[in-house]
Structures are given as C-alpha cells and as structure tokens.
Amino acid sequence: MATQRPGTGYDILQRFKAGLAHVWQAGHQQLYRELDRMRGDGLLTCETVPQAERPDRKVYHLTAAGREVLETWLAEPLAASPVRQPLFAKFFAWEHWPADARRQELAALREQLRERLETYAAIERASFADPQALTPAQRAPLHTLRLGQRLTETWLEWIEEVMEEGESS
Template structure:
C-alpha cells in the first residue's frame, strides 16, 4: 500500500484539508499506517498534479490559504483499480527484535529496560484501542453496521497488541531466568 491510496481512501468519504487528513490518520488509519505531516502535504500536491485530487482554496486571516481537497473521477478510478489488486503480506522491520536477537552481546538489564519501555507503549495502545471498541459497541446498530469493516481493522489491532503483550511476558520470563 502506498500513502497515496491511504489519502484517496480518506478523501473518498469526505473532502478535507491537509490538517483534516492528518487528524483522520491519527484517529483511524494511524493505528496501522503511519504518515508524517510533510509526507501528507507532499503527497497531496502530487495527487493534485496527477489529476486525482482537486482543491478549493479558502482564504484565512494571517495564514496561507487553506486547501480543501476532494477526489476527482480519475482519483476514484485509481482507488477502485488499487482496491481490485491483490496486496502482498507485510513484512516487519522491528529494531527491538534485532536487539533481542543480539541479546548475548548486551546486558540482561539493558534488555529488561528496553522491554519495559515497549510494554508501556503497547499497554497504552491497547487501552486506547479498547476504548475505541467500547465507543463502537455503544453506537446504534445502523452506525455499527456501516462501520463493520473498519471495526475489523480495530479488532486486528487489539488482537495484535494482546498477542504482543503475551509474547513480552514470555521474554520477561526468559530474561529473569538467569
């Protein structure tokens, strides 16, 4: 997947500015697809130049004009084309796993501290995802039904965090064995 397709997906449902898209990333896709501020704005420019997006400039006091982007028919066609293609399973690049793999070359205390930092992050993420799930469950049936596929991405995130924490407990047990 590429950032351009993530942006097209976000604009498919509702037009918005670069700022709006960054907020939508954070609130939704950001749990499984990361994009930095500069990347989003650069990609918006490229998508506009490719004819997949158009924008309307909105004047602002003491700031540059705000650009509200919307998808063009060509952008919609590209999104449909991409959605019809198979995607490759993701591979991970995880520095923590490399560090753990090389654990014989550092102290157990160093590894324990590193794991504790990561555990804290994963617990916080899991708590956040569980709150989103609770909010989702409280929605009326019609809204829950409309969001059933995005909900499955939430479930994947929850299960992934829970699994990571179970694995971390195994690592902690092994590190404490010596």
C-alpha cells in the first residue's frame, strides 16, 4: 500500500480499508501513530502541501531506508500467529456462563459474521469483478479477501454447532 504511491494519512487509510481491513484491524489513530513513528525512524518522509481554504495536506513518501526495511521484512518467513479470542476464555467457564447471556452473545456474533460476509462479497464485486483481467499483484489482495471469507464461514459453522448443542443440552 505505502509502496504503491505517496499519499496522505487519509489516502493510506482508504487503501488499507480496500485491501486489508477484512483481515487486519487498524483505526485512524493507530495509522497516524504508525506514520509518525515510521517518519521518526526515517522510514518515511512527509511533505506538507498547502491547500487553499483547507488544512495543509501531509503526503507521506517511503524512503530508501523504509524500502529496505520493507524488503527485509518481506524476505523473512513469519511464524504462525496464535489465535487470541476472548470468547474462547468464556468456554472454560461454561458452567458459570448464564445460558441467556451465552445465547445472546453467540447470536450477536453470528449476525456480525453474516454482515462481514456481506461486506466481503461487496468488496469482491467492487474490486475484483474480473480477477483474470488483473495482474498477479493486483489480484493478491483477493487471496486475503477469500481467506477472510473462508475463516468467517468457518466461524459461522462453529457458532451454529455450539448454539445447536446448547439448545439440546
């Protein structure tokens, strides 16, 4: 994203939302903190562009050092990340988890996941209507989108199983 072209924090956030938001959470404040940190570390430069009747635009550019850090990170294999899900902790206290609260929480999560699938479908229609017409680099975010879809579908199946079992016990 940052390597695509220079951009303001807003531009970068919009690129993030279009490409990664379905698999990685980052808010507005977090993005700006990271941009400031990266600028302080010499990985980005920031050009101030005056605008008439609007606040100045800050346009961020990746430096040679930033590109080097990115290339090093891309070349290093990543370890598998542990699944950190607070909901799982509630399962270890199942006998103390009120049945009504459990049903409500799982039903709400099920609805959120269904909405997420709808969002993913909208992203796919808007950005990847004809994947074969895209270059491999342009198609790469589609792979993360599809993984997000599959993980969400798996979560939905799991919740349905838990809810079904909870009703029968």
